[in-house]
Amino acid sequence: MSKRVVVTGLGTTSPVGGDVASTWDALVNGRSGVRYLTDDWAEEMPVKIAGRIAVEPSEVLERVKARRLDRSSQFAMVAAMEAWADAGLVDVELEKERLGVCMASGIGGVTTLLDNYDTLKEKGPRRVSPLAVPMLMPNAPAAQISLYVGARAAVITPVSACASGNEAIAHAIDQIRLGRADVVVAGGTEAAIHPLPMAAFANMMALSKTASGEGGGDPTAVSRPWDTARDGFVLGEGAGVLVLESEEHALARGARIYATVLGAGITADSHDIAQPDPEGRGGSRAILAALREADISPDTIAHVNAHATSTPQGDIAEGLMLHATLGAHATDVIVTSTKSMTGHLLGGAGALEAVATVQALHHRIAPPTINLDNQDPQVELDIATKARDLPMGDIAALNNSFGFGGANVAVIFGSN
Numbered sequence: 001m002s003k004r005v006v007v008t009g010l011g012t013t014s015p016v017g018g019d020v021a022s023t024w025d026a027l028v029n030g031r032s033g034v035r036y037l038t039d040d041w042a043e044e045m046p047v048k049i050a051g052r053i054a055v056e057p058s059e060v061l062e063r064v065k066a067r068r069l070d071r072s073s074q075f076a077m078v079a080a081m082e083a084w085a086d087a088g089l090v091d092v093e094l095e096k097e098r099l100g101v102c103m104a105s106g107i108g109g110v111t112t113l114l115d116n117y118d119t120l121k122e123k124g125p126r127r128v129s130p131l132a133v134p135m136l137m138p139n140a141p142a143a144q145i146s147l148y149v150g151a152r153a154a155v156i157t158p159v160s161a162c163a164s165g166n167e168a169i170a171h172a173i174d175q176i177r178l179g180r181a182d183v184v185v186a187g188g189t190e191a192a193i194h195p196l197p198m199a200a201f202a203n204m205m206a207l208s209k210t211a212s213g214e215g216g217g218d219p220t221a222v223s224r225p226w227d228t229a230r231d232g233f234v235l236g237e238g239a240g241v242l243v244l245e246s247e248e249h250a251l252a253r254g255a256r257i258y259a260t261v262l263g264a265g266i267t268a269d270s271h272d273i274a275q276p277d278p279e280g281r282g283g284s285r286a287i288l289a290a291l292r293e294a295d296i297s298p299d300t301i302a303h304v305n306a307h308a309t310s311t312p313q314g315d316i317a318e319g320l321m322l323h324a325t326l327g328a329h330a331t332d333v334i335v336t337s338t339k340s341m342t343g344h345l346l347g348g349a350g351a352l353e354a355v356a357t358v359q360a361l362h363h364r365i366a367p368p369t370i371n372l373d374n375q376d377p378q379v380e381l382d383i384a385t386k387a388r389d390l391p392m393g394d395i396a397a398l399n400n401s402f403g404f405g406g407a408n409v410a411v412i413f414g415s416n
Helices: 020-028 040-044 063-067 071-086 110-123 132-136 140-149 161-177 195-203 247-252 281-294 312-332 346-363
Strands: 005-013 099-105 183-190 238-246 259-268 301-305 334-336 396-403 407-415
Touching (some): 005 020, 005 071, 005 161, 005 247, 005 346, 071 099, 071 140, 099 140, 110 132, 110 195, 132 140, 161 183, 161 238, 161 396, 161 407, 183 346, 238 247, 238 346, 259 281, 259 346, 281 312, 281 396, 281 407, 301 312, 301 346, 312 396, 346 396, 346 407
Parallel strands (some): 099 183, 301 334, 301 396
Antiparallel strands (some): 005 238, 005 259, 183 238, 259 407
């Protein structure tokens, strides 16, 4: 565990931007990507609002290539291509046996699966795509990225619901620290804005009822983490990718280093399939494990990109976690929920938010949480409602992700 792991490349495609630069600009300036759906099927949905991707992958990928990929893999490829180029690795000769991929998805190729099932019912089995299985399998995004970069070390796909993207980063750290790889392309992707997932989330009362679209309200004001009026999350889509390297490998090739990955913690609640432990005990253990692995004091944490999805119970539980793990310092930390602008990307959320966390350290700016008009008195945190400067010097930032099934992941990044 002696190898230091650093971030050398970033890539994303999100509801607020088609790349890292546009996404970061939108986040810092508090611009939301949530809007009304224009799909014909949305008319019958109980929820008509979502965080659609800002730039369609067809504008980036070759048309033939895009047609052979599920939408989740398209997002993953767009983000991975940007991160790979950003890391300066496009024309670099790497030892491919020391190059890995760890790309997560919470649901996988759900669009391909359901569209092909519709085809089966309407047109018969001979019209089902012969590419359906390699498109819908959860490890398709990781496999497609591995083909793009030529990775021959482990190609891994964590599937832990909404904690998946952050968990992929945690596993990638281990691959490098254990000496199994020098470079790992890591992140998460999700493309679940489809009638069935949206109806299912709505019927289980997970999505904001405000997102029904009744009354023609402002869709950008629906996702409101920690606000007393919050009533559920807004579904988003997209991907985030980081290129992680051992520090010695990055320095040897003269790579630019955005941040250091200091530590990660993975735990489970064993409480409920959908609801978090109301006291946040599982998440607290994940944060404490990350702090121990990072070997830093809680006082080093200057910023938290919180999971905070805008659900009544989850937002309170995370506040309890931060107080339990950071102690008196919890109220000194600048906390943000970028889901207020992007919606909830499920398996892609932790990865997109990792990109935002690294950018916050790199630029020394914490993006705001929008729509926080009346902060819940049960959440005693310093939540940024406008972009805030982070202190100079050696600081760290925490990225939290929690998912159905009781999955908890915390990753700590350090300034470079």
